[in-house]
Amino acid sequence: MRTRQDHRLERLDDHWLRLPNRWDVPVEICAGPGVPLEPAAVDEALSLLETADTLARLAEATGFDGPEPRITRVVLTPDLHKGAGIPIGTVLETENALLPQAVGNDVNCGMRLEVTSLRADRVRSRLDRLEKRLRHLFFEGGRRVALTPAQREALLREGLPGLLLTGDTPWRGLQPTDADDAVDRAHLPWFPARTAEAFADWIGSAGGASYDSIIGGIGGGNHFVELQYVSEVHDPAAAHAWGLTPGTVVLMAHSGSLSLGHQANGTALDLLRAGWPAGLPRPRNGILPFLPGERTEAARRRYLDAFANAANFALGNRFFLALTMRAGLAAEYGELTSRPLYDAPHNLFWPDGDRTVHRKGATPAGGHAETAGGPHALWGEPVIVPGSMGASSFVLRGHGNPRSLASACHGAGRRVPRGATARGGDAELDAFLREFRIVTPLDHRDPLVARRSDVMAAWRRDLKQEAPWAYKDIGPVVSSLAAGGVATPVAELRPLLTVKG
DNA sequence: ATGTGC
Numbered sequence: 001m002r003t004r005q006d007h008r009l010e011r012l013d014d015h016w017l018r019l020p021n022r023w024d025v026p027v028e029i030c031a032g033p034g035v036p037l038e039p040a041a042v043d044e045a046l047s048l049l050e051t052a053d054t055l056a057r058l059a060e061a062t063g064f065d066g067p068e069p070r071i072t073r074v075v076l077t078p079d080l081h082k083g084a085g086i087p088i089g090t091v092l093e094t095e096n097a098l099l100p101q102a103v104g105n106d107v108n109c110g111m112r113l114e115v116t117s118l119r120a121d122r123v124r125s126r127l128d129r130l131e132k133r134l135r136h137l138f139f140e141g142g143r144r145v146a147l148t149p150a151q152r153e154a155l156l157r158e159g160l161p162g163l164l165l166t167g168d169t170p171w172r173g174l175q176p177t178d179a180d181d182a183v184d185r186a187h188l189p190w191f192p193a194r195t196a197e198a199f200a201d202w203i204g205s206a207g208g209a210s211y212d213s214i215i216g217g218i219g220g221g222n223h224f225v226e227l228q229y230v231s232e233v234h235d236p237a238a239a240h241a242w243g244l245t246p247g248t249v250v251l252m253a254h255s256g257s258l259s260l261g262h263q264a265n266g267t268a269l270d271l272l273r274a275g276w277p278a279g280l281p282r283p284r285n286g287i288l289p290f291l292p293g294e295r296t297e298a299a300r301r302r303y304l305d306a307f308a309n310a311a312n313f314a315l316g317n318r319f320f321l322a323l324t325m326r327a328g329l330a331a332e333y334g335e336l337t338s339r340p341l342y343d344a345p346h347n348l349f350w351p352d353g354d355r356t357v358h359r360k361g362a363t364p365a366g367g368h369a370e371t372a373g374g375p376h377a378l379w380g381e382p383v384i385v386p387g388s389m390g391a392s393s394f395v396l397r398g399h400g401n402p403r404s405l406a407s408a409c410h411g412a413g414r415r416v417p418r419g420a421t422a423r424g425g426d427a428e429l430d431a432f433l434r435e436f437r438i439v440t441p442l443d444h445r446d447p448l449v450a451r452r453s454d455v456m457a458a459w460r461r462d463l464k465q466e467a468p469w470a471y472k473d474i475g476p477v478v479s480s481l482a483a484g485g486v487a488t489p490v491a492e493l494r495p496l497l498t499v500k501g
Numbered sequence: 502a503t504g505t506g507c
Contacts, residue, residue, distance in 0.1 A: 214504085220502060220504090221503085258503075261503095262503060457505080458505080
């Protein structure tokens with residue numbers, strides 16, 4: 001299928017497009033002819049580029065005498081769609097500038113993939129019983145992760161490795177493994193958090209160990225925890241190395257930093273507004289950057305600490321989500337192993353000297369250079385691309401393509417805006433729910449449910465926003481990544497059971 | 502996307 005091309009885009013070859021702009025910033029999109037691109041998202045990308053002017057004006061107004069702050073490259077992924085100010089599916093490379101909004105509110109939203117010792121036929125044989133267990137564990141008060149204030153603080157400051165060193169943290173008799181430790185240590189190499197002051201309320205909310213109302217929650221929107229099985233192998237050598245043999249059951253968790261990332265981003269915007277030079281108009285696109293230097297040092301440091309705290313929390317939360325799923329599986333099928341293959345961040349930046357790569361709704365796809373010395377040096381970075389509910393997901397291996405800023409898409413991409421899914425579609429949703437095994441929170445319209453604080457409730461309207469027809473077909477999206485030299489498929493995964501936040 | 506709408 002060929003979709004009509006946006007007149008502002010120029011096709012470079014079969015799988016790359018260019019967005020010409022008056023700032024001469026290289027803006028490239030990896031998308032084949034079968035991938036629809038939302039015009040509103042292209043509008044938003046052009047509006048983002050006005051930040052090039054903001055950087056120049058801010059530097060002048062503040063007498064900034066360091067090296068020129070600039071946008072050096074933008075990559076838009078094939079799952080591009082309109083976000084709040086900056087498109088979801090944007091990779092932004094800057095020099096001498098940091099843009100909190102280019103990672104978005106949900107700091108370190110990401111994807112964890114674990115390879116279990118279970119086989120699909122065994123899991124399939126008792127899905128009814130497993131479903132009941134998971135509904136209880138995730139939504140009906142069965143989660144109950146107990147952490148002391150010291151443990152909460154350690155999680156924020158030093159991530160999961162820090163938490164594991166702070167007293168006993170067994171949960172339902174399950175302990176993290178060496179593989180967890182290796183994945184979690186590899187995840188956050190950039191800057192440890194110094195202070196958790198922004199989250200003092202959450203840390204200090206109990207005297208002793210108490211059950212946590214936040215950690216272990218899935219979140220909403222497109223977040224989920226899913227059991228899948230390997231249905232097809234596309235790259236036998238890499239699949240074998242990663243344990244992705246046909247019929248193997250895997251666990252996928254997509255979740256973010258819940259309320260913590262929002263608080264971190266809010267802190268950044270408050271600080272940026274407070275420090276904005278008097279007399280300089282605020283930018284039309286609403287995007288406020290940090291420039292380096294002493295003038296902004298204190299504010300930047302406070303933001304980076306809150307950012308790292310939220311990022312650490314998100315990684316830890318995905319670990320707890322996996323642990324919850326492991327607990328359900330162990331209760332139903334007996335002892336098992338579940339080894340994390342990867343935990344990939346979607347919303348994050350990496351300052352590296354003067355250069356910063358920001359990703360908002362995009363996933364790293366490093367090759368040999370980016371993974372050198374690590375466990376994935378041989379095959380490249382695992383790239384996890386989930387399809388919409390009920391559809392296949394893919395695991396690919398990254399090629400570190402500099403054209404893509406070593407980045408790939410983080411999903412199939414929304415086709416219908418959230419707001420446009422409210423009307424109709426109820427019969428289709430019912431049919432979908434009969435066909436696929438989707439474990440959802442309890443119905444929020446039920447007055448008995450709404451009054452109970454120990455259960456999760458959700459609206460049907462939210463579920464409709466995540467219906468399969470609201471998303472693009474994942475096939476052309478994955479083909480674009482492969483043909484565009486970004487990442488190549490290793491294995492295809494089909495859903496067995498989805499726990500939907 | 503957010504412990505639950507402007």
